[in-house]
Amino acid sequence: MSTQFELAFVTDAIDESVEMELVSTVDAFVGGHGNVTIVTLTVPGPTVIDGMHRATATMKSLGIEVRAVHDDIVDRSQIASRLGTSTQAVGNWARGERRLAQPFPDPVILSGGGLWRWQEVADWLADLGRPVDDLRRPTALEVAQMTVLLAAEQKAGSCRTLRYRPSGPHPDFVFTSSVIAVAHASISHATKASRVDLADAANSKRTDFALVS
Structure with a gap:
């Protein structure tokens, strides 16, 4: 079953001609702030990771350099603008001054x-029977997964050479100042370390490497 995912990425600056070709190829919007370019795409896929592969492959085919996954974080005024309401109403929701079925x-x-993470606000509205749209946005864990895979791709040349094989509970992604490390709540006997230096793993270009086991 295919789901429509809304995914956003930080990219290098995009020429107008390339932007026009992108939006004619896929449902996309190019925006940003200052010198930061953010491309938001709507892509189908059975999972968010499949959607990410499709989105990044489309951009790379047009020569667009993807730099990072963009997590859609919004303040009260942005929430109000997107929902067509007032910042006071959003403040009332945030402070719990409106008795709602879901906090x-x-x-x-x-x-x-x-x-706030926009995806969580959209899910909250959907739970109240007021869905924003029918798009699915990545959760905090999925943003972390995408960030790890994109970092691996940038280091190793292709994230498809790294096998992501979760088992048991979802992995916990731990970010440090120097590396992106991956920890698993219950490490199998086959995996000796609970943290993996992604940079070293990616630079090794091993084809049997798994982010988690």
Whole structure:
């Protein structure tokens, strides 16, 4: 079963001619802030990782360099703008001043009035019977998975040479200042280490490497 995923990526600057070719090839929007270019695409796939492969392959076929996965984090004013409501209403939701069947999602960042992951806000509205649209956006875990795979691709040349084989509970992704490491809640006997230096693994270009076992 195929799902429509909305995925966003930070890319190098895109020429207008390339942008026109991109939007004629796939459902995409090119935006950004300052010198940062963000490409948002709607792509089908059985899983978010398949959707990511399709999206990045499409961009690379047009010579677009993908730099990072963009996590759609929004503040109160952005939530209000997207939903066509007021920032006061969003504030009421966030503070729990409106008695709703489902509590508003917790912010991912508390400072500056709070920042939320848009996917969690959209899911909250869907639970209340007010879906924003029929698109599926990556969860926090899926954003972490995509980030790891994209980093592997940038290091090793192709993320398809790395096999992602989860077993048991979902893996926990741990970010450090220097490396992206992957930890698994229950490491199998076949895997001796609970953390993997992704950069070393990618540089080795092993074809039997698994992010988790």
